[in-house]
Amino acid sequence: MxxxxxxxxxxxxxxxxxxxxxxxxxxxxxxxxxxxxxxxxxxxxxxxxxxxxxxxxxxxxxxxxxxxxxxxxxxxxxxxxxxxxxxxxxxxxxxxxxxxxxxxxxxxxxxxxxxxxxxxxxxxxxxxxxxxxxxxxxxxxxxxxxxxxxxxxxxxxxxxxxxxxxxxxxxxxxxxxxxxxxxxxxxxxxxxxxxxxxxxxxxxxxxxxxxxxxxxxxxxxxxAENSFLDIKVDYFLELNYDTSRPLAIWGAGKKGKTLAKILLKKNIPFYWICDNPKKIGKHIYDQKLFNFDYLAELNNPQSIVTVANTKAQEEIINYFETQKMKSMIDYFFFC
Known part of the structure; x- marks a missing residue:
């Protein structure tokens, strides 16, 4: 043959x-x-x-x-x-x-x-x-x-x-x-x-x-890095975003801020959470930053994680697992 x-x-x-x-x-x-x-x-x-x-x-x-x-x-x-x-x-x-x-x-x-x-x-x-x-x-x-x-x-x-x-x-x-x-x-x-x-x-x-x-x-x-974020957001919104669920961004570093700007430009509502005491309670781009504990107050949220630190990512994954949340359904790592 x-x-x-x-x-x-x-x-x-x-x-x-x-x-x-x-x-x-x-x-x-x-x-x-x-x-x-x-x-x-x-x-x-x-x-x-x-x-x-x-x-x-x-x-x-x-x-x-x-x-x-x-x-x-x-x-x-x-x-x-x-x-x-x-x-x-x-x-x-x-x-x-x-x-x-x-x-x-x-x-x-x-x-x-x-x-x-x-x-x-x-x-x-x-x-x-x-x-x-x-x-x-x-x-x-x-x-x-x-x-x-x-x-x-x-x-x-x-x-x-x-x-x-x-x-x-x-x-x-x-x-x-x-x-x-x-x-x-x-x-x-x-x-x-x-x-x-x-x-x-x-x-x-x-x-x-x-x-x-x-x-x-x-x-x-x-x-460039921004191009990668743009394409990630576009496909996330098309393929995985559930408009009936609240969306949370984890992290307010450079990537988290860029992601927030992209979502704001697209008129996508989100909650913004982080663990930096200098940022919690403050506003960036008119968006209030909450402590990570705030996620528990949201009803069946989806999360985008922009935290790059490996140890922090492991801790975040452990938290999601205790909440019986599933990767690519309930949470998505963007870095």
Missing amino acids: PQPLVSIVIPFKNTDTFINECIRSILNQTYRNWEAIFVDDNSKDKSYRIVENYRKSDSRIKLYRNNGNGIIEALKTAYKHSNGSYITRMDSDDLMIPIRLETMAMSLENKGKKHLAVGQVKYFRADGLSDGFARYEEWLNKLTVKGNNYSEIYKECVIPSPCWMLHREDFDACGGFNSETYPEDYDLAFRFYKAEYKCIPCDKVLLHWRDYSTRTSRTHKHY
């Missing part, structure tokens, strides 16, 4: 330092029936020429210029030229493990439609990883090994953008690359969640994820 064709969508811009390694990692895949669709997003370096040389020697490699500007337009351009039964994305500075395509394609073949294949990731950086990226890697892989990625989707992006695969029909059904919302990878993860595609558990590292100081996700305004 022939292998289904896998389309690998790869936008790139000024990555001539890394793109050779990326392409070689694709050529080394144990799964052979793939097409790699590279789209140049107005590069100024030698990236296009490098890909063109590979294209001349392997017909599975396709190369196009971006029809517009930016990563979303590049993704659209690539997808327009794709033909695969399965769709996946790759970044031009990362590396596939040789079994990545085989593992994901076989998982989808076994599970069928309405499923999302994901894989564990390993960050790497020439001068060493920061603690933040190491913690993110550990957190993400703990979710992936059980396939419960959506359970903490409001914390961070739970689907690594260069390490997912799904049926073409499912990809089209959830809007594919047609959304104009940034961050585009986080928006797509939320649309997978909205469509209720089940994540297939994976206990293998399938991608080596490169970090460096000039990565787009580190430098572009579309990937």
Whole structure:
């Protein structure tokens, strides 16, 4: 039985330092029936020429210029030229493990439609990883090994953008690359969640994820922290917010204040609670701050937690559990 064709969508811009390694990692895949669709997003370096040389020697490699500007337009351009039964994305500075395509394609073949294949990731950086990226890697892989990625989707992006695969029909059904919302990878993860595609558990590292100081996700305004909060709020209000229940914000730090401003702008009523004695009883943005005990006075509330401290989060979770409150129904961690 022939292998289904896998389309690998790869936008790139000024990555001539890394793109050779990326392409070689694709050529080394144990799964052979793939097409790699590279789209140049107005590069100024030698990236296009490098890909063109590979294209001349392997017909599975396709190369196009971006029809517009930016990563979303590049993704659209690539997808327009794709033909695969399965769709996946790759970044031009990362590396596939040789079994990545085989593992994901076989998982989808076994599970069928309405499923999302994901894989564990390993960050790497020439001068060493920061603690933040190491913690993110550990957190993400703990979710992936059980396939419960959506359970903490409001914390961070739970689907690594260069390490997912799904049926073409499912990809089209959830809007594919047609959304104009940034961050585009986080928006797509939320649309997978909205469509209720089940994540297939994976206990293998399938991608080596490169970090460096000039990565787009580190430098572009579309990937700023405020953008992440905006997208979290929009999807929370659409998918999880119960208008019949009072809403409480936990925490009045920088993220809590930003969240409050977003909700006020959208005319969403909320109660604001914290444990800072200097803020309790005061008003911020004309909203009174209450002690954490005030939550007990609210009738069946939903809570958004913006408290980042790990120990404090554990204490908050313990409190919710004593109240028999459930994650992703009664409370949501936004950090």
